[in-house]
Structures are given as structure tokens and as C-alpha cells.
Amino acid sequence: MKIAVLPGDGIGTEIVAEAVKVLNVLDLKFEMETADVGGVAYDHHGHPLPEATLKLAKEADAVLFGAVGDWKYDKLERQFRPEQAILGLRKNLGLFANFRPAICYEQLTHASSLKPELVAGLDILIIRELTGDIYFGQPRGRRQSPDGAFQGAEEAFDTMRYARPEIERIAHVAFQAARKRGKKVTSVDKANVLETFQFWKDVVTEVGQQYPDVKLDHMYVDNAAMQLVKSPKSFDVVVTGNMFGDILSDEAAMLTGSIGMLPSASLNASNQGLYEPSHGSAPDIAGKGVANPLATILSAAMMLRFSLNQPQAADRIESAVKDVLSQGLRTADIWSEGTRKVGTREMGDAVVAAI
């Protein structure tokens, strides 16, 4: 089992170190290799996703990823900015299926912006297509406007596009995931305005016919943004495109109040995957030893389950995390009156002890 460890920027190093520590006490044999990615890779090698890092990731069974980005890279040309590393990994490894659970941990219900009764027990799974849509669609760029009311003016443009096989495969992923859960899929589109998403809706509907045991609903993206606020528990599996998924998965994560706890997985057709916390690189608290490592530790659990075929080890990590929460340990982001505030390392150590 070969794991590429890519800590990245900001708090990435600290949180990934804890996840590695947890993996190392499982009595499993991993081959782990670490490489630079993101801003630190730009600093050391002149590119956020150096050839060697990409090669390592491609050859591994799974990538354990921290986070990338820091304000100090904001002024770089787009192609050199840290986020390009994550886009490059997704594209080059074909990681089309992004799993973003939005779970409200019992002990953290109060941390949500929402009233407790709306989020208690919340458990939804957002499945975001990750290698298509307007994120990668060509052509794109700047030009003189070729037509329309502003012909001749300077303009910028991008292309949203989805081909049938891209929609089919992510739809299958969603229906199969729903079968193991609440048997309900909500496909989010904007079919009333976009050609791309009318097609999306049509294809998802077709694929749905192969899953008569799963209930399929369709919802416009603006309505989905509202219903997540109004009654998040009415969702089970949500499947949507890359752009809408970016927005809705973050909205949902924040609604839970547990964002420091939420892992994510991005898989390709052969279950090779990239695993990263849902939160970002938080440069403001980097190096202070206060970041919450649990989302990364739980991402390692997802890695064991999805890419390394070690479901029992995944279970062990997940129950250890529940244990430390029950013990009342909290990093600063999830701390509240009556619980014990701990740092990044102490939290990792507690998970190790619980295992």
C-alpha cells in the first residue's frame, strides 16, 4: 500500500503529521513518501505541482493531502498559484468523483450556526463531479468580444461542458452510494437556464432507471442552496457538477458547524484517490500548533476504506475520533465551555491512544 504524502502549505504540515502518526499505529504496512505541493513547491521547485510530485502521486495507491495556499502567493500568475496543484492532481489522476460528507457530530451540534434541531444527527453526502464542467472546459481566455452588445470590448470567457460519459459515471457513483445509505439521490442542476444542466438532468434521469430502488429528485441549484439552510436533513445523497458542487459542499460543511472535522475523498475509476480535509490551509494559524487535525485523520480513514481496502482499520480510526470527542477534548476551532482545549499534537496523540 503506497501512499503519497503531500502536506502542502499553512497548517498542512501539522495536520498531516498527525494523520501519519495515526496510520503508523495501525499495524499495517504502508510505504509512505512525502513531497512538496502548492506554495512550498513553488518556492522550492518553481512550480506548485512539480513533475516529481505528480509522478509520486500517480504511482501511489492513494494521496494523503493537507492543504495549499497562502496570501503571499496571491500575486503570482494563475498557473503558478498553489490551487493549480490541486486542479492538476485531479485532472492528471482522473479523480472525477469527489465525496464530501456533511455530518454534524453529536458533540458539536451547538457549534452550528443553525438551530440545533435542524442539524442534530445531520448526515448528508455530497458527490461532486471533479474533472469536468467549467473548471476545465476549453476554450477559455481573454479576447476582444466577437459578437453581441459589447462587440469589440475586452472580455473574458470560459466554457461549461459535460459529455454523456462524464455524467453517466458520476451518476452511477451517486446511485451506488445512495444504495448503501438512505436510498435517495438529489441531482442538482440549473436545467431552466443552462444547456449543460438540462443534459445533465436528462442523463441522470436515464441512469436512474437502472436503480429503481433509489428515489431520484431534481432540484435547481438556487433552490438547493435554500433547502440546505431550511431543512438540511431532507437530503441524503446530493450529486452535482463541479462548479455547483464547489459552492454547495462548502455551504453544507459550514452548516454542520463541524467543518474542522470533515474529510473528503476524490476517486478515479480504479479507486485510486486523493484524501484531504474539507477546510483550507488557514495560514493565519499555521505553525502555532492549534489547528484541528481530525478532518485529516478522518480523511486517512476514508483512504483506508476507499483506496486501500482496509475497512476495519478505517472503523478503528473513526471510533477513536468519536472517543476523543466524548472525552471532551477539543481544538480551539470546536472548543466550548466545559470541554478541554488541546493543541494539534495532543489531539493526534489522543486519537493514537484511543486506538
Add this chain to the structure above:
Amino acid sequence: MKIAVLPGDGIGTEIVAEAVKVLNVLDLKFEMETADVGGVAYDHHGHPLPEATLKLAKEADAVLFGAVGDWKYDKLERQFRPEQAILGLRKNLGLFANFRPAICYEQLTHASSLKPELVAGLDILIIRELTGDIYFGQPRGRRQSPDGAFQGAEEAFDTMRYARPEIERIAHVAFQAARKRGKKVTSVDKANVLETFQFWKDVVTEVGQQYPDVKLDHMYVDNAAMQLVKSPKSFDVVVTGNMFGDILSDEAAMLTGSIGMLPSASLNASNQGLYEPSHGSAPDIAGKGVANPLATILSAAMMLRFSLNQPQAADRIESAVKDVLSQGLRTADIWSEGTRKVGTREMGDAVVAAI
């Protein structure tokens, strides 16, 4: 002062009737003419936006719009569906500036999904560009994929694009609005991924230099979707493109808990405008006399202020609405223990009485 009255579908007729009633007690001289729009227009004239309706709207100083849409039109070809009417009006009248206030009414704080302390007193203004972006960008359609990994497969595509003058004019609208409020503009983009929104960010930044008294922030759309949940009151004016604005304005409206109360205005360069409630046509409660007319009545107030240059009349309506809320009158959507449930007409009558 010529007003085109377009009630539309679902609850549209009922709620617009109350707004008209309110306008008629103001001792102002309006020329009002009513026409079909949306599904009902398709039923009567074979098109959701008949020529005569468009002509009427163009010749009016303002359009008072109810809502369009009903499940029974879902199977129609896109060009005949009710929503096309609203897109057609926006495009043909050049209504590029959409004002979507997200206000939490003091008496309705408890109706929000959010904890009261997060929304009490909330007052943000979302300014959405309404005639550009991927909503109208050409080319779009279905085709055989011309290139890339799925070359030859069936695909659908749309074009996101913004020209410099389109971004400049909406940016000016936002900065000018901010000057009359909290002097802060948050421009929402996805500059880390999209060429269109890197350009958007650049142009908004340039325009911002003309408004040194207004603070300008930039935020990625996924982060904005989160921050709206986490600390909605940290925003003042939000300006963004058509697609992101569609999603964020609905999210923000739902967060307030006051969605049955929220008006909207869509203006062109000569302050001709279309005014409609932020909510939809609610076919499930149509004809029952229970819909909340206040968002439409408040849209009429916005119309008086923005297009008809009658700020005092607008003030009178707005304080009358506050009065009826203080009297404890509530339609079903905003009703709670201890308040009096009233129907659509009774609510309209109460506003008239309060004026």
C-alpha cells in the same frame, strides 16, 4: 407614471392584486395596464412572453411582476417554459442590475434557521448582474464533443462571458449603493479557477479606485457561501455575477427567515425597472388566499423609490408594513404562536389601513 402589471402564475395574481390595492390608496396618479406572462401567457397566446406583453413592459416606467412557473409546464420545450419570460424581460429591457436585499425583520428573527444572535438586525444588499454571464453567453447547445477525453461523445455546453463595460457598470452600481449604506463592498468571484472571474476581479478593483471611501473586499464564491452561514452580518453590499448571484441571493434570503417578506428590483441604465418578490409562484398554495403579499407590496415600494421617483410614498408603504407586523398580523408562512394568522387579502387590507 406608467406601470405594466404582470401577475403571472401560481400565487402571482393574488399577491399582485394586494400590491395594486396598496398603490391605489397613495393619492398618486398611475396608469396601470395588466398583461399575461409566464405559463398563463403560454396557455392564452402560445408564448410565455407574448409580443404585446413585451411591448407593454418596454413602454412602461416600471413593471410590477408577480411570479411565474407551475409544474404543469415542466414538460414543455425550454423556449416555451414560464421562466423564459423573466429571462426575456431582463434581456430585452436591459435590466442588468438586480437588487436583492436580505433583511431579517425584527419580528421574524425566530423564523430563521439560524440562531437569533446571528441574524437579528441583518441587513445586507446583494447586487447581482442580471443580463450577462453564462445565462446568456453564446455559443451554447448540444453537439458531438469536438475535442478532449470524450471526443465524439454527445455533450452539452454553455459559455460564461463578461465584457469590461458590463462589469464596470454593475461595479459602479454596487459602489454607489454602498456609499448610501455601510460603505463596504464584497465582490464575489472564482478568480482562482475562471478566466471570466479573474477579469471580473481585476475590473471591479479598477472601478473601486474611484470610490476610495468604500472598502472593497474580494471573496471566492465557495467561501462566500460559507461566510453567509457563519457570519451574515459581516457583509454590507455583495456584488457578483449572474450565476453566483442567483445562488447566493437565494441562500441569503433563506438565511434571514423572512423570505416571504423580501422584495427585489431589476434596473436598467435609465432606471426603468422590474419589481418582483424574491420568492416563487408557489403553485401548491395558489388560489387559496393564504400567500404572503408583503414581499410584493414591498417590491411596489422599491418601484416607487427607484423607478418612479416617489421616495415618500415608498416610505409610507414600508412603515405601513412594519406597522402590520407590530400589530401581530402574520400570513401562514411567517406565523408563530402568539400572533394572528391572516390571509392574503386581510394582510393587504391591513397595509392599506396602516397607510
